[in-house]
Amino acid sequence: MIKCWLTCMKCAQTQPMGLVSRCACGGLLAVEYDLELAKRTLTKEALADRASSMWRYIELLPVQRENAVVSLGEGWTPLIRMTRAEAQLPLKRLYVKREEQNPTGSFKSRGFSSAVSLLHERGIAKAAVPSNGNAASALAAYCARAGMEAYVFVPQDCPELIIQECLNYGAHVYLVDGFIHDAGRIVEEGKATEGWFNTGTMREPGRVEGKKTMGLEMAEQLEWQLPDVIVYPTGGGSGIIGLWKAFRELKELGWVHGELPRLVSVQEAGCQPIVDAVQGFGAGGSSSDTLPTGLRVPEPPDCGIIAELLKQTKGTAVAVTQGEIMKAQQALGKQGISASPEGAATWAGLMRLIEEGWIGTDDSVVLFNTSHAIKYESLQPKPTVPVIRTYANFVHWKRN
Numbered sequence: 001m002i003k004c005w006l007t008c009m010k011c012a013q014t015q016p017m018g019l020v021s022r023c024a025c026g027g028l029l030a031v032e033y034d035l036e037l038a039k040r041t042l043t044k045e046a047l048a049d050r051a052s053s054m055w056r057y058i059e060l061l062p063v064q065r066e067n068a069v070v071s072l073g074e075g076w077t078p079l080i081r082m083t084r085a086e087a088q089l090p091l092k093r094l095y096v097k098r099e100e101q102n103p104t105g106s107f108k109s110r111g112f113s114s115a116v117s118l119l120h121e122r123g124i125a126k127a128a129v130p131s132n133g134n135a136a137s138a139l140a141a142y143c144a145r146a147g148m149e150a151y152v153f154v155p156q157d158c159p160e161l162i163i164q165e166c167l168n169y170g171a172h173v174y175l176v177d178g179f180i181h182d183a184g185r186i187v188e189e190g191k192a193t194e195g196w197f198n199t200g201t202m203r204e205p206g207r208v209e210g211k212k213t214m215g216l217e218m219a220e221q222l223e224w225q226l227p228d229v230i231v232y233p234t235g236g237g238s239g240i241i242g243l244w245k246a247f248r249e250l251k252e253l254g255w256v257h258g259e260l261p262r263l264v265s266v267q268e269a270g271c272q273p274i275v276d277a278v279q280g281f282g283a284g285g286s287s288s289d290t291l292p293t294g295l296r297v298p299e300p301p302d303c304g305i306i307a308e309l310l311k312q313t314k315g316t317a318v319a320v321t322q323g324e325i326m327k328a329q330q331a332l333g334k335q336g337i338s339a340s341p342e343g344a345a346t347w348a349g350l351m352r353l354i355e356e357g358w359i360g361t362d363d364s365v366v367l368f369n370t371s372h373a374i375k376y377e378s379l380q381p382k383p384t385v386p387v388i389r390t391y392a393n394f395v396h397w398k399r400n
């Protein structure tokens with residue numbers, strides 16, 4: 001039985017499953033599954049007894065053998081309801097998917113659990129990635145888990161804690177004087193000589209499939225009732241493709257019905273190629289004074305596809321400023337959520353869309369907090385907090 005194969009998103013030609021991402025026509029290849037085969041073992045009842053990890057959906061993941069799975073306990077992150085915010089905002093329901101609780105502190109764990117499993121299954125011993133940070137630490141962790149070598153290339157201003165994290169996992173770490181696409185060129189150029197496999201965005205089919213599990217999980221956690229709107233912080237865009245793919249497969253399985261959620265990409269103003277593509281402008285902005293986060297991808301490889309999927313779901317894309325992101329980080333913090341700048345950007349996007357009336361009282365909304373605030377600590381100014389020794393000191397500070 002053939003579990004899955006690759007189908008071109010442009011010309012619909014199919015080919016056997018493999019570690020390739022481009023069709024001869026140049027189109028992006030997507031994994032397609034024999035869903036009738038999947039249904040034999042993947043049932044809603046069966047899910048009740050499965051592991052609390054993304055591998056509970058193994059029938060919809062591209063590994064051939066279960067013992068090839070490289071796992072650190074990724075996925076099955078909480079989806080929590082924001083009841084206090086709901087009482088104040090003109091919307092029906094609001095949830096946050098807490099992706100920062102993944103093994104490497106970001107949703108990138110999912111993509112690399114899946115991608116590294118595929119490499120491992122084929123005996124590949126060395127992998128590389130161009131990254132803004134979280135992909136690097138995820139590749140490093142999963143390679144370490146599998147006993148493989150990782151080479152990671154991140155911009156010079158990558159948050160220090162993430163660099164440290166990569167080193168702790170034993171990766172070969174290089175700082176690149178440039179953006180993520182400059183790092184990408186280094187990885188591509190070196191692959192023949194160095195013998196590393198390029199696990200960059202949309203270079204192999206595993207990462208999108210891993211990210212897809214965010215959508216599967218969210219649907220299961222909402223008892224197969226999809227929300228009206230999903231706000232997602234977008235960089236390279238494979239998260240959006242993954243979510244879209246999840247809902248399409250669930251529809252084909254007959255587990256969800258009706259319209260797909262309106263997908264919204266949030267980017268940081270100044271590095272907003274997806275927003276520009278949705279609005280029909282050419283990509284603009286220098287990107288150099290935007291934050292060194294997962295959103296800083298000036299040249300996403302499949303910008304057109306992302307814009308198309310957003311439009312297809314009647315979604316949109318918004319650019320929010322650094323100031324709005326900082327404010328949003330505090331707004332989520334005050335609700336108990338440790339949000340990375342990217343995760344906080346979704347809250348800022350939500351505020352904007354409510355203001356514009358694009359999100360209203362009938363809408364249930366899910367925000368994705370893709371990473372933990374702590375990883376970006378070095379980007380914050382040193383906090384000023386009073387130092388005290390006695391209660392009298394406390395009283396003094398409280399008065400001032």
Ligand SMILES: *Cc1c(COP(=O)(O)O)cnc(C)c1O
Pocket residue numbers: 106107108134135201233234235236237238239240294295340342343370371
């Ligand atoms: C990589 C990353 C993003 C962007 O995700 P894409 O799927 O590449 O669009 C968003 N947030 C965080 C924390 C990231 O690490």
